[in-house]
Amino acid sequence: MTPPLEFRAAGIPRHISTPRLVLRSFKHSDAPDLYQATSTSVAEINPFLPWCHPNSTLADARQWIHTADSNWDSDEGWAFAIRAQQTGEFIGGCGLNKIDEHLNANLGYWIKSSAVGLGYASEAARALAVYGLHHLQLMRIEIIMSTANTRSVRVAEKIGATYEGIARNRLILHDLAHDAHVFSMIPADILEA
Secondary structure, eight states, X not given: OOOOOOTTTTTOOSEEEOSSEXXXXXXXXXXXXXXXXXXXXXXXXXXXXXXXXXXXXXXXXXHHHHHHHHHHHTTSEEEEEEEETTTOOEEEEEXXXXXXXXXXXXXXXXXXXXXXXXXXXXXXXXXXXXXXXXXXXXXXXXXXXXTTOHHHHHHHHHTTOEEEEXXXXXXXXXXXXXXXXXXXXXXXXXXXX
């Protein structure tokens, strides 16, 4: 159940800037870039995000963006395209979703393979966490990833998320149960940084 917080009435921004990146809500014109980025990164992304698979099409990218846009309209999720500040190059995506009645949300992120290792995921994830805790007034953000996803663990650590442990059988990926690392951030974490 999504909490009745009247997010739209507050006029939450659909754009976040960082020193190197621009995060903005997905537009329909992002579909070719989304398709290209995911189709060239399937080997790295698919094990942990099954929606990115070898048979994905441009139509799938368009449908994904349509769903993301609908989630914005219904205050059920906030997905952002990640682009380079200077060049506009499409780098990946991030978002907040699964908002519950306790004002908890899930934070997720992915970067196309050719841009991995440059610190973009941590820069985007940190900015999105601040956005969620400030603009959406969330009380808790969780970052949950398969114990096999070592790159995502490093991102959570780099942004200052608190490690809370391993949740057994927390994720189902490709019809298999995975134990998951659980990290969190709360408003005090962004005040201390």
